Amino acid sequence: MTVTAGFSIRRLVRLLVVGGAVALAGQATAGENPRDPYEGFNRAMFSANETLDKYAARPVAQAYDAAVPLPVKASFGNFFGNVGEVWVGANNAMQGKPAEAGTGVARLLINSTVGIFGLFDVASEMGLERYNEDFGQTMAVWGVGDGPYFFFPVIGPRTARDTAGWAVDTMADPVTFVRPESVRIGTAVLRFVDIRAGLLPADKVVEEAALDKYAYIRDAYLQRRRNLIHDGRPPRLDD
Amino acid sequence: MKRLFAFVSFCLLSCAAFASEAPDALVKRVSDEVLEIVRADKDIRNGDMQKIVALVDAKVLPHFNFQRMTSLAVGRDWRSATPAQKSRLAEEFKMLLVRTYSNALTGYSNQRIVFKPFRMKDGESEVLVRSEVVQPGAQPVQIDYWLELADGKWKVYDVVVAGISLVTNYREQFAREVRDGGIDGLIASLATKNKSLEAAAAAKTARK
Numbered sequence: 001m002t003v004t005a006g007f008s009i010r011r012l013v014r015l016l017v018v019g020g021a022v023a024l025a026g027q028a029t030a031g032e033n034p035r036d037p038y039e040g041f042n043r044a045m046f047s048a049n050e051t052l053d054k055y056a057a058r059p060v061a062q063a064y065d066a067a068v069p070l071p072v073k074a075s076f077g078n079f080f081g082n083v084g085e086v087w088v089g090a091n092n093a094m095q096g097k098p099a100e101a102g103t104g105v106a107r108l109l110i111n112s113t114v115g116i117f118g119l120f121d122v123a124s125e126m127g128l129e130r131y132n133e134d135f136g137q138t139m140a141v142w143g144v145g146d147g148p149y150f151f152f153p154v155i156g157p158r159t160a161r162d163t164a165g166w167a168v169d170t171m172a173d174p175v176t177f178v179r180p181e182s183v184r185i186g187t188a189v190l191r192f193v194d195i196r197a198g199l200l201p202a203d204k205v206v207e208e209a210a211l212d213k214y215a216y217i218r219d220a221y222l223q224r225r226r227n228l229i230h231d232g233r234p235p236r237l238d239d
Numbered sequence: 240m241k242r243l244f245a246f247v248s249f250c251l252l253s254c255a256a257f258a259s260e261a262p263d264a265l266v267k268r269v270s271d272e273v274l275e276i277v278r279a280d281k282d283i284r285n286g287d288m289q290k291i292v293a294l295v296d297a298k299v300l301p302h303f304n305f306q307r308m309t310s311l312a313v314g315r316d317w318r319s320a321t322p323a324q325k326s327r328l329a330e331e332f333k334m335l336l337v338r339t340y341s342n343a344l345t346g347y348s349n350q351r352i353v354f355k356p357f358r359m360k361d362g363e364s365e366v367l368v369r370s371e372v373v374q375p376g377a378q379p380v381q382i383d384y385w386l387e388l389a390d391g392k393w394k395v396y397d398v399v400v401a402g403i404s405l406v407t408n409y410r411e412q413f414a415r416e417v418r419d420g421g422i423d424g425l426i427a428s429l430a431t432k433n434k435s436l437e438a439a440a441a442a443k444t445a446r447k
Contacts, residue, residue, distance in 0.1 A: 032418075033411060065342045077378075130378070208337040209438055210407075211428060213411045219411050227402020232381055239409070 002085040003058045035149050036126060042151040043184025046214050049153040058203070074120040076194050079128060086118025087172045091133035095141040100115075103128050125153075132228055140229040149218060157221040262386045262393040263357035265302065266368045273298050275343055286345040295341050304387065304394040305333045312409040314426075316417045323420045326428050331429035336405065338436045343414050350374040352382075362447040364420065 024153040034040060065073075089104030107123040107130065124130060139161055140146075147160025156167055170176065177192070178184040210216035226234050245420040260268070276281050276294055283290050309329040310317040318326065355369040368384045385397040397406045 031413070132378075204342060207338060207343070209335070211409070211416065211432060213414070216408060219408050223404060223408060224402045227381075227399075232402065234402070236385075238357045 033173065033221065035142075037148050038150065042149065042218075043152045043214055045153055046217075049151070049156070052153055057192075057196050059191055061200060064193050065197045065200060073122075073194070073197070076190065078111070078115070078121040079118045079200070080191050082108060082115075082192065083120070083174050085150075086174075087117075088131055088133045090172070091135060091138045092131060094138045095133070100131055101140075104131065111137065134162075134165055135168040136162035136225070137229050139165055140225075146222075147227075149222065150223075151214075152219070157218060159222075159225065162225065246273070249302045259388075259391045259393065262359070262366050263354065263368045265393050266370070266386070266395070267354055268382050269298060269302055270370075273344075274352070284345060284370050286443075288341070291341045291344055292337060294344075295337055299336070300333075302393075302395055304389070305329045306397045307387065307394075307396040308336075312406045313413050313417075314410045316414065316422065316425075320422045323371075323447075324426065327426050328422070328429070331426060331433060332387065332409075335429060335436075338433065338440075340405070353379075366393075 035040065039045035067122060068076075085104050085108040089101045089108070092098075092104060107128050110123045110126065110128070111118040111121060114120075136159075146162075147158050149157065150163060152163075155166070156158050175184060175187050178187055184223075196207050203218075206213060206220075246328065260439075274379060274427065282292065283294065289360070291405045299354045306325070306329050309325070309332045312332060313320070313328065317325070353372045353373055355371065357366075357368060359366050368386060370382050370384070371379045373379045380401055381399075383399040384395050385399070386393045386395050397404055399405070414423055416428050422428065
């Protein structure tokens with residue numbers, strides 16, 4: 001699922017991307033990792049994001065996690081999952097997986113009716129699997145390579161292909177069409193907080209496991225994307 | 240006589256092969272045993288590191304091949320390490336993994352582990368056992384185990400969580416340490432990291 005938080009953040013991101021591109025043109029030195037040629041820039045963005053997270057996102061997510069009872073959190077998660085179901089189905093169809101695309105539509109129908117607009121994930125209990133698909137994965141299936149790795153504040157890690165995919169996902173995101181704007185932003189912020197809260201247990205593990213947190217997160221992201229593109233069964237890479 | 244001897248030794252060998260537990264059964268049994276203990280032990284769920292490490296040491300570690308794991312994490316530079324360096328590396332890496340991921344057991348509440356259908360061809364010596372941790376109100380988390388057969392026993396050499404290998408995810412970080420300070424530099428960094436984790440855990444216990 002993509003993280004979206006209304007138009008203002010998107011504008012900020014566009015600014016950062018453009019600003020970043022200008023900065024990169026100035027310092028396009030080859031990094032040590034061929035997949036991460038703009039490592040210096042990315043590390044700067046990463047530490048900016050660490051500060052943002054420490055003082056804003058994480059405290060809010062922790063408060064949400066502590067205050068909201070589990071069934072309500074589960075309902076939010078199911079609702080946002082349901083909202084994304086059509087787009088996941090569309091991506092499955094574009095990747096040539098009609099059966100999975102059909103499952104997505106069936107999930108939406110079941111969860112929107114029996115599950116009271118997706119607040120309860122009845123479809124999963126019925127054995128209809130939820131798929132994780134987005135336009136970046138679809139482009140990968142079409143043969144588009146990763147491109148360089150980037151780290152954006154708020155949005156987090158993305159390869160060049162997945163940044164473009166994310167832009168398309170955002171345009172197709174039902175939350176984008178919600179009116180009035182205050183409700184749209186409220187929904188987007190709630191979704192952001194819900195996703196961040198879901199990542200809280202991973203914080204400590206990464207903190208303790210990593211020799212270099214930036215590299216640990218980058219390589220985990222690249223592995224995770226590779227796994228998603230291969231629908232959970234990537235070929236093994238060994239020396 | 241010679242033929243009989245050959246037949247008997249063949250039988251013994253194949254019996255040994257049959258006697259070893261199937262890889263999927265092994266992973267399932269160990270998971271069940273560990274979760275059973277965690278469920279029954281309040282100290283472990285409250286984060287008693289000593290008890291957790293003892294449990295992992297007794298139940299989990301015998302089924303891991305840390306030499307192979309470390310060689311995968313170190314990658315190309317492994318070949319240039321001396322046997323002494325290799326065993327130091329494996330020891331420090333084992334400590335780091337145990338410290339970090341044992342913590343996951345403390346967060347355990349009411350998750351369920353579901354094993355996916357397992358298929359294995361005859362004579363295969365490397366297999367993948369796939370499972371999923373299911374928890375209410377959250378997406379299931381995919382956990383895959385890679386095992387290899389050595390000396391008649393299956394041992395885990397990689398664990399992949401949500402598509403992220405806990406072993407190969409270290410490769411770039413380790414390669415950089417080796418580039419900067421050689422194999423000994425990597426050993427020293429791992430030792431420093433382990434010491435700081437140990438100190439943090441000790442400080443936490445003292446506060447309680």
